[in-house]
Amino acid sequence: MTTGTAETTATEGMTASQAALEAVFDAAVAADERIEPRDWMPDAYRAGLVRQIAQHAHSEIIGMQPEANWITRAPSLRRKAILMAKVQDEAGHGLYLYSAAETLGTSRDELLDKLHSGRQKYSSIFNYPTLTWADVGAIGWLVDGAAITNQVPLCRCSYGPYARAMVRVCKEESFHQRQGYEALLALSRGTEAQHAMAQDAVDRWWWPSLMMFGPPDDESTHSAQAMAWKIKRHSNDELRQRFVDIAAPQAESLGLTLPDPDLKWNEERGHYDFGPIDWDEFWNVLKGNGPCNEQRLSKRRKAHEDGAWVREAAAAYAGKHDGRHGNDNHGRDDAHGRHDEQHTHTHGEAGA
Amino acid sequence: MTARTTTGDAGATTVPAATLALGDDALVLAQRLGEWAGGAPVLEEEVALANIALDLLGQARVLLSLVGDEDELAYLREERAFRNCQLVEQPNGDFAHTIARQLYFSTYQHLLYRRLAAGDSPLAGLAAKAVKEVAYHQDHAEHWTLRLGDGTEESHRRMQAACDALWRYTGELFQPLDGLDLDTEAMERAWLDSVTAVLGRATLTVPPGPRTGAWSAGAGRQGLHTESFGRMLAEMQHLHRSHPGASW
Numbered sequence: 001m002t003t004g005t006a007e008t009t010a011t012e013g014m015t016a017s018q019a020a021l022e023a024v025f026d027a028a029v030a031a032d033e034r035i036e037p038r039d040w041m042p043d044a045y046r047a048g049l050v051r052q053i054a055q056h057a058h059s060e061i062i063g064m065q066p067e068a069n070w071i072t073r074a075p076s077l078r079r080k081a082i083l084m085a086k087v088q089d090e091a092g093h094g095l096y097l098y099s100a101a102e103t104l105g106t107s108r109d110e111l112l113d114k115l116h117s118g119r120q121k122y123s124s125i126f127n128y129p130t131l132t133w134a135d136v137g138a139i140g141w142l143v144d145g146a147a148i149t150n151q152v153p154l155c156r157c158s159y160g161p162y163a164r165a166m167v168r169v170c171k172e173e174s175f176h177q178r179q180g181y182e183a184l185l186a187l188s189r190g191t192e193a194q195h196a197m198a199q200d201a202v203d204r205w206w207w208p209s210l211m212m213f214g215p216p217d218d219e220s221t222h223s224a225q226a227m228a229w230k231i232k233r234h235s236n237d238e239l240r241q242r243f244v245d246i247a248a249p250q251a252e253s254l255g256l257t258l259p260d261p262d263l264k265w266n267e268e269r270g271h272y273d274f275g276p277i278d279w280d281e282f283w284n285v286l287k288g289n290g291p292c293n294e295q296r297l298s299k300r301r302k303a304h305e306d307g308a309w310v311r312e313a314a315a316a317y318a319g320k321h322d323g324r325h326g327n328d329n330h331g332r333d334d335a336h337g338r339h340d341e342q343h344t345h346t347h348g349e350a351g352a
Numbered sequence: 353m354t355a356r357t358t359t360g361d362a363g364a365t366t367v368p369a370a371t372l373a374l375g376d377d378a379l380v381l382a383q384r385l386g387e388w389a390g391g392a393p394v395l396e397e398e399v400a401l402a403n404i405a406l407d408l409l410g411q412a413r414v415l416l417s418l419v420g421d422e423d424e425l426a427y428l429r430e431e432r433a434f435r436n437c438q439l440v441e442q443p444n445g446d447f448a449h450t451i452a453r454q455l456y457f458s459t460y461q462h463l464l465y466r467r468l469a470a471g472d473s474p475l476a477g478l479a480a481k482a483v484k485e486v487a488y489h490q491d492h493a494e495h496w497t498l499r500l501g502d503g504t505e506e507s508h509r510r511m512q513a514a515c516d517a518l519w520r521y522t523g524e525l526f527q528p529l530d531g532l533d534l535d536t537e538a539m540e541r542a543w544l545d546s547v548t549a550v551l552g553r554a555t556l557t558v559p560p561g562p563r564t565g566a567w568s569a570g571a572g573r574q575g576l577h578t579e580s581f582g583r584m585l586a587e588m589q590h591l592h593r594s595h596p597g598a599s600w
Contacts, residue, residue: 061395068389076423076600077379077416080386081409087389088402094395108395134593181560182598191598200568215389297388307393309510310447314394 019267029230034160038101045229048222049159050104051120053110056079057097058122062115062296064090067139075133082179083136087171096165103161116301124282125212127290134187134201140180141245141254142202142209148173149243150213155225157228164247181250187256195255199267202251206284209247210274211282241271367474368416368531372425373573374464375415378438378580379426380456382408383588384444395555397414404454408484414478429590431575432584438572439521441581445514448500448507452514455493459526462486463539473532487539494550501554515551516559523563527570528560545547 021040028035046136057220064087071087074080112122125143127176130136151173154166187198213235214220226232234242244263262275285293392398402479434555439457444450466478500511526540532565543554546557571577 008494061390062400064390064398071389072383073591074586075427075595075598077409077413077426079600081406081413084386084389084402084406084409088399088406091395091398093403098395132421186600190600191595193595209504303391303393306391306449307504309504310393310397310500313507314499315502315503316507317499 015152018319029158032156032158032230034163035158036160044225044233046104046225048229049162049231050101050106050111052226053097053101054105054106054114054120055122056103057094057111057143059113059126060090060094060097060118062122062126062300063115065296065299066128066292069130070133070136073133076138079183080189082183086140086176086179089176090158090273093165093169093172094257096168096294098159100165109225112304116297118288118305121286123212123298124285124290126296127285127293128204128208129291132197134184134197134203135179135205137183137187137198138201138205140176140178140227141184141250142175142180142205143212144173144180145211145247146243149239149246150178153187153233153239154231156230156233162231181254184254184256198254199256202256207277207281208285210244210277211279213237213243215279215282280343355371368529369534370435370529371415371475372419373437373529375412375419375425377440377457377461378415379412379439380434380436380584381453382406382412383584384440384442384453385450387444388450397447402487403449404492406487407482407489411478411485412484412532413595415475418474420437421564423592427495427589430600431577434577434581434585435573435575436577437521437524439518439525440577441572441584442518442521443580445517446510448510448514449517451493451496451500452511452518454489455497455550456518456522456525456547458486458490458493459543460522460539462490463542464534465545467534468532471533475532486551497550497556498554501551501556511554512556515556516561519559519561520564522570524570527573529550529573 005227025035025039025041025045028039035045067083067090068087070082071083076111076198097109101111102108110122115122123274125146130139148170151166151170152336155163155170157166184198184202187194214223217223217235217237220236223232248258248265258277262273264273266272266273284290286313288294292347382405385401385408388397388401388405392401399429411428413422416425419425439453442449442453462483465479465483469483470476497511500507502508524542525543526536528534528536551558
């Protein structure tokens with residue numbers, strides 16, 4: 001789409017042009033066109049997007065921790081390779097998403113600073129611990145499964161760079177979800193101890209996964225405006241129901257039970273009914289009282305602080321050699337390109 | 353170690369005894385690099401370090417599978433049965449130590465795989481594929497050596513300390529490898545030339561100390577390791593060993 005740019009805004013009379021720009025913006029959103037970085041957009045639209053994309057990016061990088069917890073202990077080399085590739089993907093998702101936020105004029109440094117100082121959040125699900133190997137499978141199946149349910153509609157989000165990043169993220173997430181399911185299946189069909197490990201993990205991750213869709217619709221503060229702007233396309237409760245409807249039969253195929261005595265198919269509604277969610281726990285974890293809030297944030301801050309001298313060195317080197325090497329962005333570009341190559345390779349193998 | 357003979361319908365293929373040592377090198381360094389996940393100094397390096405680890409893990413799986421069952425070899429051997437060089441088992445330390453270890457090792461591995469790829473040993477096919485991966489690992493390590501060596505005062509000091517500390521583990525790399533016909537002296541000269549040139553460009557000094565410790569020449573290849581290696585293996589193996597016979 002093409003609407004006025006920032007320059008036009010500055011040269012025209014504020015009130016009239018503001019209204020005109022807003023009309024063009026509204027029409028574009030109504031027509032399901034994509035808003036692009038140089039297009040005019042309401043300040044609140046920009047701020048809402050930055051908040052959402054930042055929270056998503058932060059979730060990707062904090063979300064590396066609970067799974068990285070098992071990389072060194074993965075029980076087979078094949079599982080180790082799959083898990084490493086998955087955690088690497090999450091770093092890659094963090095990169096795409098911070099880049100998407102940059103198109104809205106907010107730098108990665110600024111967002112990381114807000115994460116580290118607690119002014120911006122990440123998904124509360126990562127404040128739960130990964131206590132056994134089966135948790136890696138449960139995260140893949142349930143947490144990534146819930147994430148996909150949330151994120152697939154974002155591929156049609158009105159903001160172009162976010163929507164395009166999400167197309168790529170969702171492709172990878174669906175691989176993650178399958179590997180989680182497959183890892184749990186191996187455990188469920190394995191020894192008695194392995195089966196028990198899988199069941200225990202599902203028991204612990206089920207309810208927090210349902211909380212990932214956010215508070216019930218009548219308590220969700222950001223939802224209405226986000227839906228009007230087509231940043232969000234379905235309500236929290238709709239998406240939660242969609243997830244339960246997918247997961248319940250999958251649990252049966254896995255030979256595992258879900259820890260909800262009220263879970264049962266409702267023929268009339270054409271959906272599964274499920275029991276009440278403990279929203280006190282949700283708000284409590286969100287406020288910082290989850291099992292790992294402090295641990296996750298400290299580890300992230302420590303990695304950032306420990307890495308400061310490395311980033312300073314890279315900047316100093318680039319300053320000294322600017323133009324001489326013309327390749328100071330090397331690590332970044334190269335890592336990216338190679339990431340794709342690796343991806344195809346590892347995923348192919350994992351799918352075999 | 354004796355070479356393992358596999359019989360297939362195309363006849364018997366003997367893999368060189370050193371296959372295990374090369375597989376162990378790749379496995380152990382992949383394990384160390386995997387410890388970085390979630391703790392790298394910048395997001396791009398999360399991706400890059402994981403990439404290198406995945407390449408090495410892929411190489412290890414191919415090499416170990418030529419010798420036997422990859423998981424039995426990785427998870428059920430005791431410390432003294434591992435044949436990796438001591439360099440790769442050295443703890444990550446700070447980012448400078450990780451980069452120095454990678455520079456020394458990837459420069460060596462690149463020289464080794466280039467030669468294996470050009471030869472006619474059963475490892476030629478693997479080496480031909482791996483040499484491309486390793487060229488990137490070396491390039492990555494060289495670029496970071498330049499940035500850290502020629503970056504700030506602090507990064508220079510840290511990088512020099514890392515290069516010095518790991519120098520004593522580099523002599524072992526050029527011990528002859530059982531069953532592989534390699535001119536290790538020529539490889540060692542090429543390695544020294546390459547590393548010396550990179551350190552020079554990075555304004556770093558070639559460490560003055562010896563390239564072997566008092567009893568470390570060839571020690572890893574003979575199953576003698578450093579103390580931290582046992583802990584690394586304990587972490588790597590404990591889950592697999594806790595469930596004997598289980599499939600994952």
